[in-house]
Amino acid sequence: MPAAPLEVVNLSAGYGPTRVIEGISFSVPAGARLAVLGRNGMGKTSLFATLAGQTRRFEGEIRLGGRDITKEPSATRARAGLGYVPQTRDVFPTLTVEENLQVGLKDRPKDAIEEAYGMFPRLKERRRNLGNQLSGGEQQMLSTARSILGKPSLLLLDEPLEVWRPSSARS
Ligand SMILES: Nc1ncnc2c1ncn2[C@@H]1O[C@H](COP(=O)(O)OP(=O)(O)OP(=O)(O)O)[C@@H](O)[C@H]1O
Numbered sequence: 001m002p003a004a005p006l007e008v009v010n011l012s013a014g015y016g017p018t019r020v021i022e023g024i025s026f027s028v029p030a031g032a033r034l035a036v037l038g039r040n041g042m043g044k045t046s047l048f049a050t051l052a053g054q055t056r057r058f059e060g061e062i063r064l065g066g067r068d069i070t071k072e073p074s075a076t077r078a079r080a081g082l083g084y085v086p087q088t089r090d091v092f093p094t095l096t097v098e099e100n101l102q103v104g105l106k107d108r109p110k111d112a113i114e115e116a117y118g119m120f121p122r123l124k125e126r127r128r129n130l131g132n133q134l135s136g137g138e139q140q141m142l143s144t145a146r147s148i149l150g151k152p153s154l155l156l157l158d159e160p161l162e163v164w165r166p167s168s169a170r171s
């Protein structure tokens, strides 16, 4: 049986000296979807950021497709098949929609971008607009499409149903 795309064992991580997530274990079988629910500030984003290698890990292990990526840097995890659409979307503001998509291609040919336009026709209409000229929902489409273009074996979507607003605009 092939290894589960994601296995997390006793993971604890945080920022500086502070532990935000503590002793988390779970796995995601092939083809499965797992929803992570919790109130604001409970650590959902921190869990995803830890899987992507962007927080301080204290203990625990992360395996992607059976491969131990616990100590790998973020870029290696991405190349190993981990797709991450962060809550902040992380669209490049001064690149066009098409240039943002090119960033997600990894080693794929440029015409694969048509797949993204097939998924999100709105992005095709906006292909020459800059990232900072997009609405919140359009940025979400762009960030999601950019990640899918890299053919990840596991896709982490932080707040996929939220239309993103700057933190200063949140109540
Ligand atoms: N970069 C950081 N440095 C220090 N503390 C942080 C940082 N990012 C988040 N935290 C803290 O970690 C805790 C968990 O935050 P996190 O963003 O993971 O929560 P969340 O469940 O995603 O919340 P939300 O539903 O509002 O998105 C909070 O107490 C937050 O203040």
Ligand SMILES: [Mg+2]
Pocket (backbone or CB within 6 Å): 044, 045, 046, 087, 158
């Ligand atoms: Mg969050």
